[in-house]
Amino acid sequence: MSVSVSNDALLQFLLRMGDNTLILGHRVSEWCGHAPVLEEDIALANTALDLIGQTQMWLGLAGEIEGGKSADDLAFLRDAWDFRNVLLVEVPNGDFGRTLMRQFLFDAWHSIMLGRLMTSSDDRVAAIAAKASKEVAYHLERSGDTVVGLGDGTEESHTRMQEALDYLWPYVGEMFASDEVDAKIVAAGIAPNPIDLREEYDALVERILTQATLTIPESRFAHKGGRDGRMHTEHLGHLLTQMQWLQRAYPGAKW
Amino acid sequence: MYAQMVKSEASNDDPEKLAEFQARIDADIKIEPKDWMPQGYRKTLIRQIGQHAHSEIVGQLPEGNWITRAPTLERKAILLAKVQDEAGHGLYLYCAAETLGVSRDELTEMLLDGRMKYSSIFNYPTLNWADIGAVGWLVDGAAIMNQVPLQRTSFGPYSRAMIRICKEESFHQRQGYDAIRKMAEGTPEQKKMAQDAMNRFWYPSLMMFGPSDKESVHSAQSMAWKIKINTNDELRQKFVDQTVPQAEYLGLTIPDPDLKWNEERGHYDFSEPDWSEFFDVIKGNGPCNVDRLAARNKAWDDGKWVRDGLLAHARKKKAGNLAAE
Secondary structure, three states: OOOOOOHHHHHHHHHHHHHHHHHHHHHHHOOOOOOOOHHHHHHHHHHHHHHHHHHHHHHHHHHHHHOOOOHHHHHHOOOHHHOOOOHHHHOOOOOHHHHHHHHHHHHHHHHHHHHHHOOOOOHHHHHHHHHHHHHHHHHHHHHHHHHHHHHOOOHHHHHHHHHHHHHHHHHOHHHHOOOHHHHHHHHOOOOOOHHHHHHHHHHHHHHHHHHOOOOOOOOOOOOOOOOOOOOOOOHHHHHHHHHOHHHHHOOOOOO | OOOOOOOOOOOOOOHHHHHHHHHHHHOOOOEOOOOOOOHHHHHHHHHHHHHHHHHHHHOHHHHHHHHOOOOOHHHHHHHHHHHHHHHHHHHHHHHHHHOOOOOHHHHHHHHHOOOOOOOHHHHOOOOOOHHHHHHHHHHHHHHHHHHHHHOOOOEHHHHHHHHHHHHHHHHHHHHHHHHHHHHHOOOHHHHHHHHHHHHHHHHHHHHOOOOOOOOOHHHHHHHHOOOOOOOHHHHHHHHHHHHHHHHHHHOOOOOOOOOEEEOOOOEEEOOOOOHHHHHHHHHHHOOOHHHHHHHHHHHHHHOHHHHHHHHHHHHHHHHHHHHHO
């Protein structure tokens, strides 16, 4: 590493990456067996599987840095205030349109972020990003195609996709928020400043949403509080209740 | 995940063509979609392959029930991968059925309105985490017993789908066994979960082979056509013989006081499942029949706008491409 960075800042950064993939992977896995068509069941399971695999890498490294913790300890034994995912990934699935719109809005950020992280000054971060970016390139292609197909499909599918975009848009801004943790991470060359990804993101999202004949809301208002843990949505607690149940009910058991 | 054998359909075909067809089957020449085949052969295969495909699809539900509660990231990933494989099996099987002249949508509608069945095993609930191990170990184990011989079945596309499916199923069975082993070797509560899963899944797993068919005329026809290779009883015995030592190794008790090794036969003697329960479940009275079918219907109905939307977009794109040419 070129510039030393406090373990705490690095840990926060890793939790932000790993909690995003963990919580979104969980949400996507809720679709299992309930998708509109068999190919979508397969694709959703595949996306969830990739995201859980990435979680194992990000939280695995976070646990090492925290000292002797496993990815499972972090996933299953923290409470809501310790989670560092953006609010976007914890909002409920809604209909298939909202799920895919959320996936697209996240994939677009994720693919740009991972591309930058491949040149991270921290080799471990760069290695995870290199592996994950291949998977995420496919996620983005698929979610982008589906958003275009449904946005420019029937009148009903168009209306539903516009509603999904209107609902989710206020959760987009948080992915580009910066704080002191980011400042330290940027100074150490570990990751880019989130705000610096916005231009590329806007260009990408605008291109796809235009093809989808959808209108991006004008307001840039952003709900925040997930990536710094200050204030999650009410939904996260319920998600954790389900996800963590066995580990909480039978402490110390090996599975 | 599972091929439940169906009864063969009667045929009313030209005897000369039938004899020629039978000669090909006897010579182990695969029947391909464009070849002549008896109506009964075609209908029996559509029912059997369709039912197998439906079982893969409905089978996502009892396992999906635990994906969001899987106790570790690794177990969650393994379960996701397994359910994804099963949806993939459904896809190859629907494709194999389509070669016989029935569309996936037609088959789906027949599942949703109850005209076609899926394996009854999926009408049982998954109540604790060890059930996920038991489903892999016992249910996939029983399914493999049925499916391994089907790799040699006479209809080419079905046989080829089965070869691919069997590879993945063997892997699932090992993963299931590993999951339940971990629990059988774990805390007293985990052992209790493992035994509870064993108690509930043992007899339903034996039922997966179907009632005794020694005297069945339908089975004889299916066996002559090599749609079916072994009798239900042969496969059930093989499953019991394979599973008892595994259960002993795990320290789990099989819920059958009459289970014992028969030196003379060289096989285990075991109690028959309660066949009245089996017929009840087939009639729709299993613990989950109504909910499973309702979940599939809801997924299909809720997804209509998505399928319509994507189709409309594909048509617009095609029209746009044609206009540009």
